[in-house]
Amino acid sequence: MIARVIGTGSYLPEKVLSNFDLEKMVETNNEWIIARTGIEERRIAADNESTSDMATKAAQRALEMAGVSAEEVDMIVMGTITGDHPWPATACIVQANLGAKNAYAYDVSAACSGFLYALSAASDYLTSGRGKKALVIGAEAMSRIVDWTDRNTCVLFGDGAGAILLEAQEGEFGVLSCHLYSDGNYFDLLYQPGFGTKVPASIAGIEEKLPYLKMQGNEVFKIAVRSLTAVSKEALKANGMTSEDVTWFVPHQANLRILEAVTKRLKLVDEQCFINVNKYGNTSGATIPVALDEINRQGRFNEGDLILMAAFGGGFTWGSSIIRW
Numbered sequence: 001m002i003a004r005v006i007g008t009g010s011y012l013p014e015k016v017l018s019n020f021d022l023e024k025m026v027e028t029n030n031e032w033i034i035a036r037t038g039i040e041e042r043r044i045a046a047d048n049e050s051t052s053d054m055a056t057k058a059a060q061r062a063l064e065m066a067g068v069s070a071e072e073v074d075m076i077v078m079g080t081i082t083g084d085h086p087w088p089a090t091a092c093i094v095q096a097n098l099g100a101k102n103a104y105a106y107d108v109s110a111a112c113s114g115f116l117y118a119l120s121a122a123s124d125y126l127t128s129g130r131g132k133k134a135l136v137i138g139a140e141a142m143s144r145i146v147d148w149t150d151r152n153t154c155v156l157f158g159d160g161a162g163a164i165l166l167e168a169q170e171g172e173f174g175v176l177s178c179h180l181y182s183d184g185n186y187f188d189l190l191y192q193p194g195f196g197t198k199v200p201a202s203i204a205g206i207e208e209k210l211p212y213l214k215m216q217g218n219e220v221f222k223i224a225v226r227s228l229t230a231v232s233k234e235a236l237k238a239n240g241m242t243s244e245d246v247t248w249f250v251p252h253q254a255n256l257r258i259l260e261a262v263t264k265r266l267k268l269v270d271e272q273c274f275i276n277v278n279k280y281g282n283t284s285g286a287t288i289p290v291a292l293d294e295i296n297r298q299g300r301f302n303e304g305d306l307i308l309m310a311a312f313g314g315g316f317t318w319g320s321s322i323i324r325w
């Protein structure tokens with residue numbers, strides 16, 4: 001049994017925030033942002049649009065592509081760190097929105113690696129024979145946890161959602177492997193200090209900007225490049241493959257410089273590496289499924305293509321996966 005992708009979908013909010021717009025908000029400029037990150041613009045959710053709204057639209061598009069009804073879905077697992085509420089799981093709200101009444105649903109909190117963590121859980125579930133169909137979603141409203149006065153972070157992130165529908169099938173097409181890692185020793189290099197149970201909500205905390213994302217960009221950069229390279233190599237080795245076998249490298253879209261460094265270390269050529277960070281910035285758990293849907297809807301996947309995915313994020317968490325399309 002193998003978990004095969006039978007549908008993809010994505011949703012990006014309409015509102016575009018360009019680097020030039022950001023120049024009016026914080027002390028930055030288009031040239032700096034492009035040179036250091038490769039990002040030109042990002043999408044921002046409307047005031048009345050939440051993570052569950054975006055995730056629902058992405059999931060509906062994946063179901064439509066596959067011609068599968070919501071009632072047929074057995075499991076919904078969603079990578080997100082910007083859920084509608086601290087709890088319950090936003091995947092449950094998506095389940096209700098879809099009318100997927102036969103599915104159990106939960107969120108995975110693994111920051112930018114959330115989609116790959118969710119993919120691994122769904123693949124294990126389907127290959128164990130417990131269910132037939134699973135929706136794997138990555139959805140984030142990063143704009144809601146970004147400090148819009150902090151130029152070190154606010155230029156990097158964006159909002160969006162992506163989804164894939166997996167089906168348990170016989171054969172050799174589908175998720176071939178997942179390798180996942182965590183290291184909580186680094187949790188405070190990239191995190192949201194408040195308001196969880198350690199630092200509960202307070203007026204003083206708001207003034208100290210505790211409910212907003214904090215990051216030590218330089219440190220994260222170095223560890224991300226090392227980890228993404230190592231875990232991608234591990235995926236290739238585990239499958240008896242080399243870089244030349246990879247049709248598509250679809251990495252987490254954090255920053256063009258990280259992607260270039262990893263691509264080079266893996267000895268991949270530019271044509272193998274899919275990049276859309278210029279258009280959407282870092283949408284955390286959403287970047288990989290959004291990229292998969294873009295490539296798929298452009299008709300650029302062929303049966304048998306080997307897709308290497310890798311992600312790194314807060315936790316720290318990181319991982320890789322290979323899919324035979």
Ligand SMILES: CC(C)(COP(=O)(O)OP(=O)(O)OC[C@H]1O[C@@H](n2cnc3c(N)ncnc32)[C@H](O)[C@@H]1OP(=O)(O)O)[C@@H](O)C(=O)NCCC(=O)NCCS
Pocket residue numbers: 027028029032033036037112151152153155215216217218219220221224254255258282312313314
């Ligand atoms: C954030 C990041 C782009 C910063 O680039 P960098 O080359 O490391 O830059 P530095 O942090 O060394 O800062 C260099 C200078 O630019 C300034 N700067 C930071 N943000 C700026 C901005 N938006 N516009 C203009 N200048 C900025 C800094 O204040 C610093 O100025 P100083 O030297 O006067 O103190 C980079 O560290 C990075 O991409 N890190 C990884 C982030 C990431 O992808 N995280 C998510 C992983 S899932």
